[in-house]
Amino acid sequence: GENVEQHPSTLSVQEGDSAVIKCTYSDSASNYFPWYKQELGKRPQLIIDIRSNVGEKKDQRIAVTLNKTAKHFSLHITETQPEDSAVYFCAANAGNMLTFGGGTRLMVKP
Amino acid sequence: GAVVSQHPSRVICKSGTSVKIECRSLDFQATTMFWYRQFPKQSLMLMATSNEGSKATYEQGVEKDKFLINHASLTLSTLTVTSAHPEDSSFYICSTRGQGKFYEQYFGPGTRLTVT
Numbered sequence: 001g002e003n004v005e006q007h008p009s010t011l012s013v014q015e016g017d018s019a020v021i022k023c024t025y026s027d028s029a030s031n032y033f034p035w036y037k038q039e040l041g042k043r044p045q046l047i048i049d050i051r052s053n054v055g056e057k058k059d060q061r062i063a064v065t066l067n068k069t070a071k072h073f074s075l076h077i078t079e080t081q082p083e084d085s086a087v088y089f090c091a092a093n094a095g096n097m098l099t100f101g102g103g104t105r106l107m108v109k110p
Numbered sequence: 111g112a113v114v115s116q117h118p119s120r121v122i123c124k125s126g127t128s129v130k131i132e133c134r135s136l137d138f139q140a141t142t143m144f145w146y147r148q149f150p151k152q153s154l155m156l157m158a159t160s161n162e163g164s165k166a167t168y169e170q171g172v173e174k175d176k177f178l179i180n181h182a183s184l185t186l187s188t189l190t191v192t193s194a195h196p197e198d199s200s201f202y203i204c205s206t207r208g209q210g211k212f213y214e215q216y217f218g219p220g221t222r223l224t225v226t
């Protein structure tokens with residue numbers, strides 16, 4: 001089955017700096033890669049996703065890149081703000097289901 | 111995205127009792143719902159896939175007789191934790207596959223179960 005590795009597990013940045021979270025996956029058949037943001041005690045919220053037919057997707061301050069050959073994808077957050085502090089999860093589909101990475105706790109210091 | 115509700119948001123029960131958690135899709139008919147379990151500071155672990163009108167598909171290592179799933183309608187799936195023990199204490203979250211979107215999932219707010 002699919003295996004998704006996520007790094008780093010924690011990331012601390014200064015407000016205004018950029019943050020990058022990286023994920024690798026094992027199943028070359030995976031073609032959908034979403035990113036979720038989860039604040040403490042709340043539900044994961046889909047913030048951006050990418051499908052295998054594109055290499056990059058942007059939405060304001062967040063962007064995701066995908067390298068299908070190397071089987072890795074990354075989340076980029078620019079101009080970080082304190083409200084970006086949360087746990088971020090990447091995922092990859094295995095058939096109809098999603099396999100999640102271990103999560104990255106992002107802390108943005110004001 | 112899809113709107114998903116869960117009830118209750120928090121529940122405390124005694125060891126040996128059963129607890130039922132409801133997951134509702136509020137704005138569309140969901141033929142498939144997923145149940146996840148999340149321990150503190152850990153990732154989301156898929157427990158089972160709930161299919162309307164048929165038996166749920168459980169992930170390896172998840173006891174189907176302990177975690178009973180019923181998906182009797184297109185808007186409601188329930189998870190019953192039977193004979194709960196303290197090690198079952200966790201955050202249980204359901205999700206639905208978005209309408210018309212084959213892979214996107216939208217999560218409910220979660221249920222925090224504490225077994226004393």
